[in-house]
Amino acid sequence: MLQVIMNDILGEPAILIGLFALAGLLLQRKSSADVVSGTLKTVMGFLIIGAGATVLIGSLDIFGKMFDYAFNVQGVIPNNEAIVAAAQSEFGTSTALIMVFGMITNIVLARITPFKFIFLTGHHTLFMACLLAVTLSVGGLEGAPLIITGSIILGLCMVLFPALLQPYVRQITGSDDFAVGHFGSIGYFVSANVGKWVGNKEKSTEEIKVPKSLGFLRDTSVAVSLTMVLFFLVVALFAGQDYIETTLSGGSNFLVFSFIQAITFAAGVFIILAGVRMLIAEIVPAFQGIADKLVPNTKPALDVPTVFPFAPNAVIIGFLFSFFAGLLAMFVLPVLGLSVIVPGLVPHFFTGAAAGVFGNITGGRRGAMAGAFANGLIISFIPAILLVLLGDIGFTGTTFGDSDFGVVGILILSIMKLLGFA
Numbered sequence: 001m002l003q004v005i006m007n008d009i010l011g012e013p014a015i016l017i018g019l020f021a022l023a024g025l026l027l028q029r030k031s032s033a034d035v036v037s038g039t040l041k042t043v044m045g046f047l048i049i050g051a052g053a054t055v056l057i058g059s060l061d062i063f064g065k066m067f068d069y070a071f072n073v074q075g076v077i078p079n080n081e082a083i084v085a086a087a088q089s090e091f092g093t094s095t096a097l098i099m100v101f102g103m104i105t106n107i108v109l110a111r112i113t114p115f116k117f118i119f120l121t122g123h124h125t126l127f128m129a130c131l132l133a134v135t136l137s138v139g140g141l142e143g144a145p146l147i148i149t150g151s152i153i154l155g156l157c158m159v160l161f162p163a164l165l166q167p168y169v170r171q172i173t174g175s176d177d178f179a180v181g182h183f184g185s186i187g188y189f190v191s192a193n194v195g196k197w198v199g200n201k202e203k204s205t206e207e208i209k210v211p212k213s214l215g216f217l218r219d220t221s222v223a224v225s226l227t228m229v230l231f232f233l234v235v236a237l238f239a240g241q242d243y244i245e246t247t248l249s250g251g252s253n254f255l256v257f258s259f260i261q262a263i264t265f266a267a268g269v270f271i272i273l274a275g276v277r278m279l280i281a282e283i284v285p286a287f288q289g290i291a292d293k294l295v296p297n298t299k300p301a302l303d304v305p306t307v308f309p310f311a312p313n314a315v316i317i318g319f320l321f322s323f324f325a326g327l328l329a330m331f332v333l334p335v336l337g338l339s340v341i342v343p344g345l346v347p348h349f350f351t352g353a354a355a356g357v358f359g360n361i362t363g364g365r366r367g368a369m370a371g372a373f374a375n376g377l378i379i380s381f382i383p384a385i386l387l388v389l390l391g392d393i394g395f396t397g398t399t400f401g402d403s404d405f406g407v408v409g410i411l412i413l414s415i416m417k418l419l420g421f422a
Helices: 001-010 014-029 033-070 079-112 124-139 143-171 185-198 212-218 221-241 241-248 255-291 304-309 311-334 345-390 403-418
Strands: 115-119 299-302
Touching: 001 079, 014 033, 014 255, 033 221, 033 241, 033 255, 033 345, 079 115, 079 124, 124 143, 124 345, 124 403, 143 185, 143 255, 143 299, 143 345, 143 403, 185 221, 185 345, 185 403, 221 241, 221 255, 221 311, 241 345, 255 299, 255 304, 304 311, 304 345, 311 345, 345 403
Parallel strands: 115 299
Antiparallel strands: none
């Protein structure tokens, strides 16, 4: 039964967030029709986001293979899913226990502290629990002390990081209905502050003047499609017809295949935005019931794509500039004696896009570009430093991707080394 609860319920983010919605609606004494509709739509919205992410990631995976072959790139690729999967054989039990007790700690902290946030991004909770299990183990803890320490740190991360971003989230959304619960928060916070220093928030990315002849670019889906078509076709020409048609496309013409993959990427973005709208429409009112009855005045901390609809132009600008920073860092890292971090398109898209939105709200166009560039540097250098501190623990070829994982891991290992644990 415990395994079913941890793996099939707590380990399934869609069910977890659906349970929160169900509890909120029941606490508000909604009609049975509203309870069923609200719960199912919440789960559906979350799954739609996941479906869009799957479509988008599939396209990015193809692009990544083309890019690696075209430019002969070798190194460590940050991927949260990959390193968590690799760690499960050795750290699976401690990861699961830290996740469960960390979520309980989150609720307790939201109840008794000024940080009124319930972190609902289940997969990131799992990733951070795994990072804590690995780093605390490398630092010298084991057994109950590891679980207790990891749970407390996880609970703190689940309330402090949303609190760090909330002033900017209020500016982005124009309301205080929800928070961002995503462990790329330090990158977004830096982006917002860089945007404030270098830009002008009055010149928003969303007010870019487009000539009438190019009016179709006002449509986000069209703009994303054209940008990615250009990206894919250029890289396809460098990768070459032979490689793409024999290895990736199953014999389809390499340019047609690249075009379809680019449009597939745009379709993934469109699906994600539709899921976000449905999720927010259902989870915010449902969550109010939990906030009012159990943990007063709390806010749901939701996955980062929830801010994408508020600045669609900043999303694509942020992705491009974050990725560009990752490319530059790839050549600087070996000069500093660090591992080469190959710019992963998935972390650069999701965190770079969000960094663009945060940079835009404080610094407009220049803020979106500079802030996302700063995020790209952070998610390139921080994982390389974390690799040095982790040492040889059997994970090769990949590491944790988003900024908060690296910063938390580096702080934990540095402190434990100073205290003589490591």
